[in-house]
Amino acid sequence: MRIVVDAFGGDNAPLEVLRGCAMAVSEYQDIEITLTGDEEKIRSCAAQNQIPLEKITVRHAPTVIPVEEEPSEIRRKYADCSMAVGLGLLASGEGDAFVSAGSTGALVMGASLFVKRIKGIKRAAIGTIMPTMQGLYLLLDGGANAECRPEMLLQFAIMGSAYMESVQGVKNPKVGLVNIGAEPNKGTDLQYEAYHLLQDAPINFTGNVEPRDIPAGVCDVVVADGFTGNVVLKLTEGVALSFAGEIKRMFYKNLKTKIAGLLMSSEVAAFKGKMDYAEHGGAPLMGIAKPVIKAHGSSNAKAFKNAIRQARDYAQNDVIHKIERSVAQIRQREKQSV
């Protein structure tokens, strides 16, 4: 299995990317890596930091698309960037999966353009892995499509369900639709119509999920338009950060609380571990015809290693064909009912 990795994506590139790749090839015997990016810089960074490049090849790409750049520039001004070259290798079959911590917009657009979408899929979505106290859930769309039609939400549900079943090994994953009430008639027209489509879909649809219940992990797959999904993702992070900061301040308040902090150190460490996105890898782009993982912009070496493992699991399992079959099945049924 060959994983293509964008060496120049994210805030800590290329050093943490290289470290993560070295960790991955040493830990997972079944993978080889192709790094894309400025070859000279990659080799000098590896040499300076004594990172072995065994089982890692480099494909030169002279530029990097900045996160603030218009995503569409990936096929014009930045057609030779590390991300575009990586997606090209994936498209041509020179790699089995692609990992990048670069611009999300450019990655979604580049993947849709160069690698193409799964047949019948209207729009690619970002599947964000969200940690909870009990485990994790997949939230999609995490923000690729601010405005959605009901059929898109149906496809997100099918794709998320396939991913959680095949890659995460969750049997018959519970799928919930983010809404402001449990009843089918709640929310806007989008939720109302999506609810009815989801009810008839070949998935384990458990109905509307109220945001109050999402963090408790009541669903394995949480479906929303990209605007709402992005709000859920960022607000979860914001409240968690605000709580974590306050708890830290509490423990540092005085001698008594500092002693309490020492007594609690292993519990606090375990708690941090649960909330650590780096443990879970990155966000699978769902709906692209080959596996693409968006790693977090602030990924460290461990996060890159886990994103590479996740890319391997995504490629090894039959997710994409499963999605293809489900979509074809729904289209067939629609045709028959017309």
Add this chain to the structure above:
Amino acid sequence: MRIVVDAFGGDNAPLEVLRGCAMAVSEYQDIEITLTGDEEKIRSCAAQNQIPLEKITVRHAPTVIPVEEEPSEIRRKYADCSMAVGLGLLASGEGDAFVSAGSTGALVMGASLFVKRIKGIKRAAIGTIMPTMQGLYLLLDGGANAECRPEMLLQFAIMGSAYMESVQGVKNPKVGLVNIGAEPNKGTDLQYEAYHLLQDAPINFTGNVEPRDIPAGVCDVVVADGFTGNVVLKLTEGVALSFAGEIKRMFYKNLKTKIAGLLMSSEVAAFKGKMDYAEHGGAPLMGIAKPVIKAHGSSNAKAFKNAIRQARDYAQNDVIHKIERSVAQIRQREKQSV
């Protein structure tokens, strides 16, 4: 000042309502209360629990509108319910403000029907007081209007700004628009258009606010359509509950952590206090021509007492006239620019 209170709203009615009213009249010398609801039940509950009814009068209302009832039934099947009678007293001038912990939908509809909206205001909104580690912010719309037009968001901003300035005493309150990015072109058409309206409004608009930053209290007024606002409100609560539950479990794990819990007890109590909605009263309905407060459904006596104080402050300050003037000013400007 006379505050009208729905004796049969909320999960703990009428006992906690009565207790809260008795606390309020004893603590705040300047108020009297009219309770609405089944007079016999109110008097027997007060007698059984030795709650004094000094400075409290009762106005009989034989029924209670259930939370699961269609809100519009407040003017048909439940025209004689405790909420409708209370709103009637407010409308006729027999009270200066109204507090209810009953059905939110019925309260929004009933207030719009019986008390009417402020001249020029298109839709009433729920202004939810959200506690943060540093203080609080007002979120609106908290869920009255799942679908909104840009002009509605502009009015929410003006109303929220007036409330925070006049009732909470925040000078020049910072107003943010919930969006999935800081740039003006982010989000859907709704956010894009609302951004430009807010920029020209007579408020301290600080731009888009990303959900990650909301819990840190970067804005005093957080504006969103009712769907997004309700997601923000319920998800904040959900993440907080999930964190609080995990922290509790951590402290109860073993002897060492229990000792740590004891050492931290005053900090944990202070933390709980900050997060306690009961301290902040209820949600002001914004856009209604007279002050209406929606108390939380699970309000206890303290929460009712604080909601009554908040109703008094809402009535004492010039919020409603201030909103009226701002709306008139904007309409004037619009006319001139045509």
